[in-house]
Amino acid sequence: MAALAHLRRGFVQIAFVVLGIAIINFFLLRLAPGDAAQVMAGEAGSATPEYMAALRRQFGLDQPLHVQFFSYLKNVLTLNLGYSFRQGLPVSELIAHRVGPTLLLMGASIGFAITVGGTLGFLAARHAGKAADTIISILALLFYATPVFWVGVMLVVVFSVALDWLPVGGMITIEAGHTGLAYAWDVAQHLVLPTLTLGLFYLAIYTRLMRASMLEVYGQDFVRTARAKGVRAHRIAVRHVLRNALLPIVTTLGVQLGSVLGGAILVETVFSWPGLGRLAFEALFQRDLNLLLGILFCSSIVVVLINLAVDVIYTLLDPRISLGGTP
Amino acid sequence: MSHVFSAAPVAPKTALWMRGAAALLAVALLGGTGSAMAQDAAKAGASTASAEPAPKRGGTLTAIIQPEPVILTAALNSAAPTGVVTGSIFDGLVDYDSKLNPVPALATSWETSKDGRTLTLKLRPGVTWHDGKPFTSADVKWTLEEVWKKIHPRNQATFAKVISVDTPDDLTVVLHLSEPSVAILSSLNSNGAQVLPKHLYEGTDILNNPYNNKPVGTGAFVFKEWSRGNYLVLERNPNYWDKGKPYLDKVIFKVIPDAAGRAAALEKGEVQYGVLSPVPLKDAERLSKLPTLRVSTAGYEWLSPWLFADFNVERPQLKDPKVRQALAHVIDRNTISKVVWFGFAQPATSPIPSTLAAFHDAGGISYPVDLKKAEALLDEAGYKRGADGTRFSLDVDYIPYGDDFKRTAEYIKQALKRVGIEANVRTQDTAAYTKRVYGDRDFDIAITWFAAFSDPQVGVSRAYLSGAVGKNIPWTNGSGYRNPKVDAQLTAVQGEADVEKRIQIFKDFQKTVLTDLPSLPLVELKFFTVEAANLRHPAPTGDQVYGSFRDFWFEDVKAN
Numbered sequence: 097m098a099a100l101a102h103l104r105r106g107f108v109q110i111a112f113v114v115l116g117i118a119i120i121n122f123f124l125l126r127l128a129p130g131d132a133a134q135v136m137a138g139e140a141g142s143a144t145p146e147y148m149a150a151l152r153r154q155f156g157l158d159q160p161l162h163v164q165f166f167s168y169l170k171n172v173l174t175l176n177l178g179y180s181f182r183q184g185l186p187v188s189e190l191i192a193h194r195v196g197p198t199l200l201l202m203g204a205s206i207g208f209a210i211t212v213g214g215t216l217g218f219l220a221a222r223h224a225g226k227a228a229d230t231i232i233s234i235l236a237l238l239f240y241a242t243p244v245f246w247v248g249v250m251l252v253v254v255f256s257v258a259l260d261w262l263p264v265g266g267m268i269t270i271e272a273g274h275t276g277l278a279y280a281w282d283v284a285q286h287l288v289l290p291t292l293t294l295g296l297f298y299l300a301i302y303t304r305l306m307r308a309s310m311l312e313v314y315g316q317d318f319v320r321t322a323r324a325k326g327v328r329a330h331r332i333a334v335r336h337v338l339r340n341a342l343l344p345i346v347t348t349l350g351v352q353l354g355s356v357l358g359g360a361i362l363v364e365t366v367f368s369w370p371g372l373g374r375l376a377f378e379a380l381f382q383r384d385l386n387l388l389l390g391i392l393f394c395s396s397i398v399v400v401l402i403n404l405a406v407d408v409i410y411t412l413l414d415p416r417i418s419l420g421g422t423p
Numbered sequence: 424m425s426h427v428f429s430a431a432p433v434a435p436k437t438a439l440w441m442r443g444a445a446a447l448l449a450v451a452l453l454g455g456t457g458s459a460m461a462q463d464a465a466k467a468g469a470s471t472a473s474a475e476p477a478p479k480r481g482g483t484l485t486a487i488i489q490p491e492p493v494i495l496t497a498a499l500n501s502a503a504p505t506g507v508v509t510g511s512i513f514d515g516l517v518d519y520d521s522k523l524n525p526v527p528a529l530a531t532s533w534e535t536s537k538d539g540r541t542l543t544l545k546l547r548p549g550v551t552w553h554d555g556k557p558f559t560s561a562d563v564k565w566t567l568e569e570v571w572k573k574i575h576p577r578n579q580a581t582f583a584k585v586i587s588v589d590t591p592d593d594l595t596v597v598l599h600l601s602e603p604s605v606a607i608l609s610s611l612n613s614n615g616a617q618v619l620p621k622h623l624y625e626g627t628d629i630l631n632n633p634y635n636n637k638p639v640g641t642g643a644f645v646f647k648e649w650s651r652g653n654y655l656v657l658e659r660n661p662n663y664w665d666k667g668k669p670y671l672d673k674v675i676f677k678v679i680p681d682a683a684g685r686a687a688a689l690e691k692g693e694v695q696y697g698v699l700s701p702v703p704l705k706d707a708e709r710l711s712k713l714p715t716l717r718v719s720t721a722g723y724e725w726l727s728p729w730l731f732a733d734f735n736v737e738r739p740q741l742k743d744p745k746v747r748q749a750l751a752h753v754i755d756r757n758t759i760s761k762v763v764w765f766g767f768a769q770p771a772t773s774p775i776p777s778t779l780a781a782f783h784d785a786g787g788i789s790y791p792v793d794l795k796k797a798e799a800l801l802d803e804a805g806y807k808r809g810a811d812g813t814r815f816s817l818d819v820d821y822i823p824y825g826d827d828f829k830r831t832a833e834y835i836k837q838a839l840k841r842v843g844i845e846a847n848v849r850t851q852d853t854a855a856y857t858k859r860v861y862g863d864r865d866f867d868i869a870i871t872w873f874a875a876f877s878d879p880q881v882g883v884s885r886a887y888l889s890g891a892v893g894k895n896i897p898w899t900n901g902s903g904y905r906n907p908k909v910d911a912q913l914t915a916v917q918g919e920a921d922v923e924k925r926i927q928i929f930k931d932f933q934k935t936v937l938t939d940l941p942s943l944p945l946v947e948l949k950f951f952t953v954e955a956a957n958l959r960h961p962a963p964t965g966d967q968v969y970g971s972f973r974d975f976w977f978e979d980v981k982a983n
Contacts, residue, residue, distance in 0.1 A: 130854025136493060138857045138897040139502040142576040142885070145896055150574060154630045182493055183651065184636050193651060249683045257687050264688045270654050270675050271483045368679045370653035378490075378652075383854050 110400045117396040118172050125385050131157055132383040155181045177390035187390035198371035204291040209298030217306025222333055240300035248293040248366035265368035290367040294360050309341040350406035354399040478670045478976040487697035488676035496635045498570045498617035506614040506969035513640035515613035519725050519965040523877040539603025539920030546594040550664045552620045553645045560590035565621040581610050603920030609878040614969035643669040643973035670976035695955035698968045704765040717956050720949040722967030727778040727875040728948040729771050732868050733901035736941050740815050747940040749800035751790035753838050760946045763830045771944035773933050775879045782879050786934040797842050808843045816845035817867040831870055862895030869901055884913045904941030
């Protein structure tokens with residue numbers, strides 16, 4: 097019961113937090129100099145006062161700020177994300193179109209990072225101080241310290257241009273017109289390099305985190321007890337240490353999943369991946385505020401929901417933690 | 424190692440290089456973009472010298488489009504990406520050859536009356552829109568009256584003198600003008616004056632019409648699909664009026680936001696065509712040496728872009744023409760074209776680029792690098808060097824279209840330091856830049872580029888007419904220069920039918936603005952196209968950048 101009450105309270109809080117974020121975003125974004133009409137006229141390379149006025153009228157920018165604000169507020173409360181005049185499409189449609197590729201890329205790279213990174217961290221902790229640990233730690237440090245876009249460009253140069261194993265960028269081979277399994281295989285090939293690029297960075301984080309977290313648990317009394325009882329080293333590592341070391345991993349995972357909708361602007365740009373990060377980034381430069389507000393709104397919902405989910409997962413991993421406060 | 428680059432293929436220097444480069448073909452070449460360009464001239468030359476083989480049908484051309492277009496209707500938005508994509512979807516009334524003379528497209532002939540007040544266009548019979556409806560004079564009349572004159576950012580001025588349009592029959596359009604208007608004939612291609620299908624637009628909210636993003640045109644390729652942030656697909660128009668064309672089955676435009684990604688995709692052959700300098704200048708040289716690629720600067724004559732620095736004449740230090748002239752004597756346009764722009768530019772001597780040969784005339788006014796003279800002019804203007812050697816300081820803003828623009832600003836900072844002027848380079852995004860320069864007027868020196876187009880009235884006048892100063896209209900008069908004489912000259916050319924007189928007015932205009940110098944022409948930019956070596960087409964038209972793929976074909980169709 098306590099857990100349910102907690103969840104209910106959580107959802108009420110979420111509603112207020114999201115609304116607050118939406119309102120702050122609305123005013124914050126208007127601080128940027130220039131507006132969408134100006135950007136479009138700028139890109140057009142020519143403009144007249146009539147053209148600018150027509151654009152502003154089309155975008156609703158000729159309305160006073162409070163009118164714009166109330167119509168935005170009404171939209172938010174009715175969960176209507178509005179219309180991107182620049183793109184000529186509803187914001188929800190634009191986001192829906194881009195969310196798939198983003199989830200695919202982020203899912204693949206975080207999945208890759210957490211399995212490989214976790215395993216490496218686990219191995220490093222088990223062999224702490226030995227050669228394996230040193231090698232893994234150096235590798236992790238290297239991946240962590242290398243700029244993401246550089247790794248991306250290098251992977252393209254080596255695996256696409258020089259070796260010709262994988263495509264340079266994009267998500268599908270458009271001209272091939274694949275369907276079914278061939279399509280999935282095609283997407284998978286396009287997915288490899290961006291996943292590796294993004295994954296290698298995350299991998300470094302998980303490796304270091306897992307190693308540190310396991311070493312900390314290793315130092316605790318119950319591990320010494322288990323050793324004294326003669327439990328095998330492997331069983332200690334898996335049953336006693338790993339499970340306890342997972343909590344910080346879940347916390348980090350939660351933080352990273354929260355940024356999923358923001359995507360990975362750099363990786364999406366380097367690999368021409370049609371994701372949400374690039375959409376948000378371009379919307380900012382184009383002063384496409386409806387679109388940007390829509391993306392931020394969705395991101396804020398994802399962040400609070402994942403925070404809630406992380407709370408729940410804690411209780412599953414560690415029975416000592418409960419949702420309703422003190423047990 | 425020379426970096427000099429000549430656009431004219433007949434220039435003796437280029438011809439010499441062509442021979443040299445041809446001998447070295449497929450061998451690592453001499454460095455320098457000039458020689459790289461010459462090699463491309465040689466590659467192209469080799470193909471035209473031998474008997475032209477018959478074009479082959481089939482194949483898919485994958486081209487780069489960057490940035491992604493906003494809408495797919497150039498009649499409503501004159502931004503470059505929209506022009507590049509729609510050039511193949513919409514045919515123009517005319518095309519322009521490399522000398523910028525109109526050649527027939529949807530219009531088969533055009534005739535101006537003796538008094539210059541009537542322009543009669545004969546349209547091509549048998550042309551249909553992609554939805555099967557016939558293309559007629561009614562479409563032209565409707566688009567002119569409702570779109571070009573009311574919405575199109577450039578054409579409102581170009582077609583301002585049109586008082587009425589007659590359509591005596593389906594294939595004849597007669598424009599009646601209040602005054603002669605020579606500039607109209609230089610803006611009738613697919614990008615300058617795109618004709619929209621009246622039957623799909625009439626009575627709708629034009630700016631929000633759904634066909635803006637799924638265009639129905641008359642061109643060689645039919646719009647198929649647009650996956651935002653990803654790609655655009657066009658398919659062969661089987662009912663194209665020019666029977667047998669186009670040769671390609673499909674055209675795909677890929678959105679590739681990263682410059683290194685574009686270079687890699689071209690190098691690997693995943694894309695075979697990219698316009699408007701698709702890769703960084705230093706990559707262009709490397710790519711041009713690959714046997715699979717060709718780099719050329721033809722096809723941009725209609726744009727005739729020039730880079731310039733606007734001096735804010737309302738600022739106390741820059742109010743005095745002497746100070747502006749002094750700055751001109753300090754900034755070396757040669758260095759900017761060779762070092763900053765890697766030779767993909769040539770020094771500009773006038774705001775009317777030399778590609779507009781009839782109009783271009785600096786009138787003997789030039790500002791060679793002369794530091795002594797610059798110092799003397801500054802002293803004369805009352806800005807003596809202070810105790811620390813500094814006279815005053817200025818902010819330099821640049822249009823954020825890439826590294827080359829930033830390097831131009833940095834070069835100017837260095838140059839000004841030599842005569843005791845401290846410059847501070849400021850960076851901002853496009854929206855902030857245009858607001859600062861054209862709205863708030865909160866700048867000292869602003870660096871940007873304009874397209875002059877084939878008639879200076881279309882592209883150059885706007886930089887000097889005083890009407891738009893401070894009204895927050897991008898790409899107008901940024902310097903704040905107000906000269907009634909210049910305003911009168913630029914208004915007079917709009918209604919002048921006598922070609923010679925018109926040229927003379929423009930020559931007088933150049934003398935005035937080169938003396939007053941509210942804006943310093945820096946270099947004439949040379950955009951380049953990167954394309955696959957096995958992609959064949961006739962010599963590029965003067966507006967090929969916004970032109971059609973109707974004549975493009977692959978030597979080896981299977982390879983694609």
